[in-house]
Amino acid sequence: MQRLRVASERKYHRWFFETRAELEAGGEAKATLEMELRRMSERAAGLEASVATLTSAKARLEEVVAERGEAGAVLTRRVDGLKVLLREERGRVVGLPRDGEGGMRGDRREVLERALRTALEHEGAERAILEAGIQREREVARELRTLLAGERQMLVEERRRSEAVQGQLDKERERRARAVRHLMGNGSGVSES
Numbered sequence: 001m002q003r004l005r006v007a008s009e010r011k012y013h014r015w016f017f018e019t020r021a022e023l024e025a026g027g028e029a030k031a032t033l034e035m036e037l038r039r040m041s042e043r044a045a046g047l048e049a050s051v052a053t054l055t056s057a058k059a060r061l062e063e064v065v066a067e068r069g070e071a072g073a074v075l076t077r078r079v080d081g082l083k084v085l086l087r088e089e090r091g092r093v094v095g096l097p098r099d100g101e102g103g104m105r106g107d108r109r110e111v112l113e114r115a116l117r118t119a120l121e122h123e124g125a126e127r128a129i130l131e132a133g134i135q136r137e138r139e140v141a142r143e144l145r146t147l148l149a150g151e152r153q154m155l156v157e158e159r160r161r162s163e164a165v166q167g168q169l170d171k172e173r174e175r176r177a178r179a180v181r182h183l184m185g186n187g188s189g190v191s192e193s
Contacts, residue, residue, distance in 0.1 A: 047155040
């Protein structure tokens with residue numbers, strides 16, 4: 001009976017030390033996986049912050065584009081108003097009598113037309129500058145949308161990796177729990193012999 005007990009204790013000690021070595025190796029693996037999970041969580045948080053930044057930048061860009069659109073509408077109304085004034089002034093000047101002071105009024109007409117043409121040219125230049133700015137803002141918006149889509153894709157990939165690491169951690173915890181339950185079951189059986 002004593003030999004059986006000694007053999008059983010040796011077997012138990014051998015199993016205990018092997019299991020302990022496995023548990024220590026599992027603990028190291030768990031620590032590595034937890035560190036990887038923490039790093040991935042930090043990276044995911046950084047990506048979420050950049051997505052939030054890009055989203056707010058996109059919203060601001062849309063506001064700027066809307067403001068530019070309003071400015072373009074105002075500019076169009078001003079140009080239309082100047083065209084109406086030009087037509088009215090032409091009609092008024094053409095309708096003036098040409099006897100006596102006709103030359104002076106004719107000069108006035110030319111000066112007015114030249115001034116209105118210059119104003120219209122300036123308005124056209126302002127419109128071209130405004131349209132170029134709007135076009136550039138649209139390009140920036142497209143670039144931001146592309147960047148935002150890339151950031152979202154990276155965030156999705158990070159979440160997948162994080163879930164995979166979490167799954168590995170859960171499996172490792174379950175394996176360790178089984179080993180501990182097994183150890184507790186064998187330990188109580190040996191002491192009863």
